[in-house]
Amino acid sequence: MEKLASAAALIQSRRPEKPVLGLRPQAAGRAARWFIDNFDGDVAYAYKANSSVFLIGALYGAGIRHFDVASLPELEDAATIPGAELHFMHPVKSRSAIRRAYDLGVRSFSLDGLDELTKIVEETTGADGRPARDLKLFVRVAVPAINSLIPLEHKFGIAGAAAADLLVKTRQVAAELGITFHVGSQTTTPDAFVAALQAVRELIGVAGVVVDRIDVGGGYPSRYPNSEPSPLVDFIDAIDAGLEEMPVREDVRVMCEPGRALVAEAESLIVRVDARRGSHLYINDGSYGTLFDAAHLGFVFPARMVSREPEAGEPLTGFELWGPTCDSIDHMPGPFMLPASIRPGDYIEIGNIGAYGRAMAGKFNGYGDYEEVILLDEPQVTMYSEDAAVPARFARG
Structure with missing residues (x-):
C-alpha cells in the first residue's frame, strides 16, 4: 500500500476521484x-x-x-x-x-x-x-x-x-x-x-x-x-x-x-468538495459511507482543508456537509470548522473516523468504493499525547 507523509502530500501528488481512507x-x-x-x-x-x-x-x-x-x-x-x-x-x-x-x-x-x-x-x-x-x-x-x-x-x-x-x-x-x-x-x-x-x-x-x-x-x-x-x-x-x-x-x-x-485515531477520510452553496458543502462521501455517525448520532469529526494553504489570517467557518447520494438524509450537520474560502475542487481530511466508519459504509447509489493509503503523520486530535501519560503510581506490570 502507498505510504505518504500526510493527506496534503497525497493531494499534492494527485487528485483522487474516489474518497480515500488514510490509515495510521x-x-x-x-x-x-x-x-x-x-x-x-x-x-x-x-x-x-x-x-x-x-x-x-x-x-x-x-x-x-x-x-x-x-x-x-x-x-x-x-x-x-x-x-x-x-x-x-x-x-x-x-x-x-x-x-x-x-x-x-x-x-x-x-x-x-x-x-x-x-x-x-x-x-x-x-x-x-x-x-x-x-x-x-x-x-x-x-x-x-x-x-x-x-x-x-x-x-x-x-x-x-x-x-x-x-x-x-x-x-x-x-x-x-x-x-x-x-x-x-x-x-x-x-x-x-x-x-x-x-x-x-x-x-x-x-x-x-x-x-x-x-x-x-x-x-x-x-x-x-x-x-x-x-x-x-x-x-x-x-x-x-x-x-x-x-x-x-x-x-x-x-x-x-x-x-x-x-x-478511532487510526483512520481518516479524504474527500473532495464537489459543490458549495453558502455554508453547505457537497462532498463525495457521506452518511451511507464512512460518515454514518456524523449524520445519525451527532458526531462532529475534526476536519481540515488539505488541498492548499488557507489565506493568512483566514477565519474558520462552520459548515454542514452533504453526501453524494440522492437521499436527503445524507446530511452531516456538524458544524465542521473549515477555512471560509473553501471551494469546489478542494479536498478535506476528516479525522478520527477509524471507529465504525469503514464498518458502516455501504454501496447505496453505487458509491462506497475507496482508495486506501497509509499516512505517516499524527492524527488531528489524540487521547494519547505525552500529557495523557499515566502517572507512575498507575503503571501496570
Missing part, C-alpha cells in the same frame, strides 16, 4: 500499548469497530491477543490470527454460530437469558452426549448509561432477581463464570463504570455465587471537537477502585473490550 497503523499500535500497559487484565479488541488487516496487524504487533467478536463472519476472520483468544460476546447467537465457534476453539461466550444458556449448553455437548466442561460463560447484566453518547442497555442485559437466578444456573454448567456489562459507546466520564461495578457487586452478593471473571466491557472514549472526555487514566482508576470492593476470589481474571479507543 502507528496510532492504533500506540493506543493498544497504552491499554496493555495500564489495564490490569486482558485487553480484548472489539473487532466490530474496524477489521482492516493493517490496523489488526498493528494491534497484534503491539501485543493484542484477545478479540471480542460479535458474529460468525467476524469470528471466522479473527480465527486466522495466530495465537488469538476469541470471545463471542454477542448475547444472542444462532445455534449454528455457537456450534461453529466451539469447533474453532472458542470457549468464551456471553448470554443474558436462560434460553441462550440452553442453546450454548446444547450446541457444545459432545456426540457422546456429555456436556462441555470447559465453557467460560459471561452473564451480561444491564447497567445504566451515564454520559454515554450511544446507550446500549435497552437491547441487551439482564437485571434484578432474574440476573441473580441466571448467575446461579450458569454457575452450574460453566467451568468459569463471568459477569460482563457495557456502559455505552463514547462514555465521556468514568461515572458509568463506578455505577456499573457497584451494581455488579450487589448482584454477586444477592446471587451468592463464586465469580471467576469480570469483563468491564467497552465504551472507552476518543476525542472529537464536540466531545472532550476525561483522561483515560481516570477510567482505569475508577475500574481499579470498583474491583477492589468486589466480593470475588483474589485471582479473578479481568477483561476489557476497547474498540473506539484503539482505532
